[in-house]
Amino acid sequence: MTALLAVDNLEVALDTAHGPARAVRGVSFSLERGDTLGIVGESGCGKSMTALAIMGLLPEAARARGTVSLEGRDLVTLDEDALCGIRGNRIAMIFQEPMTSLNPVHPIGRQIAEPMRLHRGMSRAAALAETVRLLDRVGLPNPESRVGNYPHQLSGGQRQRVMIAMALSCTPDILIADEPTTALDVTIQEQILDLIHDLVDELGMALILISHDLGVIAQTVDRLLVMYGGAIIEQGSTQAVFDRLAHPYSQGLFAAVPKLGQGATRRLATIPGTVPDVSQMPPGCAFAERCPRVLGICREKMPEMTVLRPDHAAACFALGQTGADRR
C-alpha cells in the first residue's frame, strides 16, 4: 500500500545574494491518515521550507528536488494547474500570522466559502450553510452573524479559528499547521491546540505541526522530527525522543528552555554561537561548530541517521558517547 504522503530525499535550493543556499537537505518522512507529526527547530532550520515545498508554495527563488508523493502521485513535478486541484483540497495549511494570511477586504464568510465553491463546486447557498457549520465547529460564537465580518473585526484567536475553518472546508487528508499559535496568548494557544487536536481525531486527517516550541510539540503530536541546518537530525516517537534526547543539538535546545517552577536554581545551559548561514553550510554536520561533543569526522561528512530504538533515530557521529539521560 502506498503511504498517504511520502517525502523522499527532499532538497530545496534557494538563490540568495550570497549564492545558492540549501535550505532543506535530504528530508524524508512518511505519513498515514490519523498520524500527527511535529517538526521542531529554530528559525532557518528549514521547517517552514519543508512545509511550503509539500504545498508547492515555495518562493520564486527556490527550487525543490526529490519526491513528495501524495498517494503515489509526485507533487514536485506536477504543474501548477494540477497542484491547484490538490492545494486547499487534499492538503490544507494554517499559517502563523492570522493577521496577514486573511484578506482584509473580503468578509470571512466569503474567504471560507471560496475553496468549497472552487474544489467542491458547491452553490453559493450551500457553501454559506457549510461555512456557518464550520465556524460553529471551530468555536466562533454567533456564526450566522459573523460570516459577514471582516478580519479586523475579530481578535487574533478568532482569526486563527477562521483560518482553521478555511483549512477544513474541503475536509483535507493532510493539515499542515505552521506555528499556528505563536502569535497567540497562552490561554488562547491552549484552546486552539485543543481544537486542532479534536478535529484531527474527529476527521481522521494527518497533521503536520511545525513549531519552535518544544512544549507545544510534546503535548500535541505522536511523532516528531528535529531539524537543524535544513536536515533532520533526530526523529522518533514523541515519547521516545523526550525520554532520551540523543542528538547534542536536541539536548542543547531542551536545556536552553527555561522551565516553569525551577526558578533560577539552575543556570540555563546555552548553545554557543548562532545558527549557521544556509548559504555557507559546512560540508560536514551543520551543528559541528557549536557542538560540545564534536569529533574530527563531524567536519568532513554528514552523519547518517542511526537507529537507536525501533521508534527513535538520530544523525550524529558522537552518539556512543552520550549515555546521559536528560534529567
Place this chain on the structure above:
Amino acid sequence: MNAPSETVVAAEALHKRYVLPRESLFQPPAEVFALNGVDLEIRRGRSFGVVGESGCGKSTLARVIMGLERPSSGSVRILGQSVYDLGAEDLRGLRRHFQMVFQDPYGSLDPRHKVGRIVAEPLDALEKIEPDVRRDRIVGALESVGLKAGDTDKYPHEFSGGQRQRIAIARALITRPAIIIADEPVSALDVSVQAQVLNLLQDLQAELGVTYMLISHDLAVVDYVCDDVAVMYLGQIVEQAPVSQVFSTPRHPYTKALLAAVPRPVASRRRRRSQLQGGVISQMALAVGCPFADRCPEAQPRCQSESPALRSIAENHRVSCHFA
C-alpha cells in the same frame, strides 16, 4: 530575604486611558482603559516581573513608568523623585537611573549609526565628557555584555538578533542605572540565543547590582530572572508575590489558568482540557465587578457586581479575588 532596602520604583494608583478617534459628532469618543489603578513598589536588588496576556496593560505600564507616556492619573516615583512633576531638564538627569530595553532588536537600533554611537547615546544626552572617558565607558559597556571593543565601528546589520539585543542592553547599562525596564527582551530570539541573553541578564545583576523590571508573556522567563512577579489582567494587578510563591501556590483563578496553559516540554499527548473559555473582554468599558468574572471557572454571582480589592493574604502576597 534582603533587609528592607531602598525603593527604586514606586507607582501609585496609575490609570491610563487612551481616547480613540471620534466616530460620531453626537457621541463622546470611545476610550480604551489600559491601566486601571496599578500600585507597585520595586526595591533595589529585587527584580520585578510583570506577566499577562496581550492587552493586559503590561507594556503601557512600562511606558508610563519610563516617563514615556503621561498617566491619566496617579504618580510614578523613581528613587523618590516624582517623574511627572519634574521639568524636562531634571527628568533627563534622572533618566541616568532608569533605562529601557525594547522587544525588537531590529527596530530599536538605528541602522545608520555605528554601534559606538548607539551605545553612547544615553551618555551623550546626559553630560559632556572627555573623549577618552567616553570611549572607555563604551568599551566597558560592550565588554560587560560579551561584545568586543572592535565592535564599536560596526553597524547593527552586521550583528545577529541575539548580539543586537546585547547592544541594546549595553546602551541601557552605560549610564549605570539603578533599574533597567525590559519589555519582552527575549521574545524575538531563538531558544538557544534566548538562553544566552537570560544568563547575561543574571550575570549583570550579580556584577553590577542592577535591578530589573521585566515585562514578559513567558512565565518561565520571569521565573528564571525575577524575584517578585505581578500578574496583570485588564489593566489591573490581580496577584503579586515572590515568584516561587506565585508559581507554586497561585491563589487567583487567572494565575492558575495561566500556569496550567503553559505547554511543558514533557511527552504527553495532551489530554487535559483548557480551563478558560473565550478571550479577554473589551477594554473599551470599565468592568463592573471582577474583570475576570466572565472567564473565571470559579465565578460566583458576587463577582459580577462587586469588584475585589487587591488585598494581602500572606506576607508579600496580594490577590484580588473574593475567594482566594
